Amino acid sequence: MILVDKKTKVVVQGATGKMGSAHAKRMLDYGTNIVAGVTPGKGGEKIHGSVPIFDTVAEAVEKTGATCSCIFVPPYLALDAGYEALEAGIELLVLITEGIPPLDTAKLVAAVKAKGAKLIGPNCPGIITPGQSLIGILPGQIFKSGPVGMVSKSGTLTYEIALALTESGHGQSTCVGVGGDPVKGLDYQEVLMMFEKDPATEVMVMIGEIGGSAEEEAAAFIKKNIKKPVIGYIAGQTAPPGKRMGHAGAIISGGKGTAASKLEAFKANGVRVAMTPNEVAKQVAEALKQPAKA
Secondary structure, eight states, rough: OOOOOOTTEEETTTSSSSHHHHHHHHHHHHHEEEEEEETTOOOOOOTTTTTTEEEHHHHHHHHHOOOEEOOOOOOHHHHHHHHHHTTTTEEEEEEEEOOOOOOOOOHHHHHHHHTTTTEEOOSSSSEEEEETTTEEEEEEEGOEEEEEEEEEEEEHHHHHHHHHHHTTTEEEEEEEEEOOSSOOOSSHHHHHHHHHHHHTEEEEEEEESSSSHEEEHHHHHHHHHHOSOOOEEEOOOTOOTTOOOOOOTTOOBBBBBBBHHHHHHHHHOEEEEEHHHHHHHHHHHHHHHHHOOO
16 A cells, blocks of 8 residues: 555545535545544534534644645635645645646645655545545545555546456555646656555556656656556547547647557557456456566
8 A cells, every 4th residue: 555544644624615524524434534624714613523623734733643635625725725734744635626727736746845745636536545544535435455556647437447446356555546637746657656665566557548648658667667567548549639638638739648659658668558447457367467577
């Protein structure tokens, strides 16, 4: 497992809003260690019977020792919410909000790096270590503990492939939804390297989509740095040429960023290619039977 486990103390920023409250309840029901919520002006209240609300992240961290923040705030407040979490000493930010201006995200990414913290997102489903901690909006019931590390740009496609893996008997060590925005926190390479060093992860699944060059860059990185088997899947293989689809990151330009170019990069760099979500599970089963590269 990487990044989060049952001991991870989580604060929810925007905990009394409609989305923040609803997903805080789901996370609590899953077993996530939510120790506090933050909504300015509502300090002293409680949600879901037991979670104390504080006016500031600094107070929440001081009183509870939280190290991770799950952020559910409107796009125009996300940058300030991220800054506040970093100043309070939060080490891992999980930013669910979509529609954040890229310049705001770039500023937050720079601040995260300056603090030596980590950011997952924005515009992402979050992270789950099955059976231990769910931080975000992932449907926890479809995941189960096992040796497959997952990293993905797509939310719903992550769920589809996770379900296919679970139904085939292959659980997950940790699943990280890095988000589909062109400017984001953790990227494929950083997460893959964490899985490479994680003794609980035996095989990795990387889920990409058309647009940008992140998958091609990750494929080259895998060839040089990753010894564990990696299965790659690209969404958007049937997208009409020139048509923008899906996330803000799904922009194809100059022949780069197409499904074909990404699949070719996978094949050229030793990444096993799956053409359908169900085929991912079959590829994982085959990879688990074979010894890792020396």
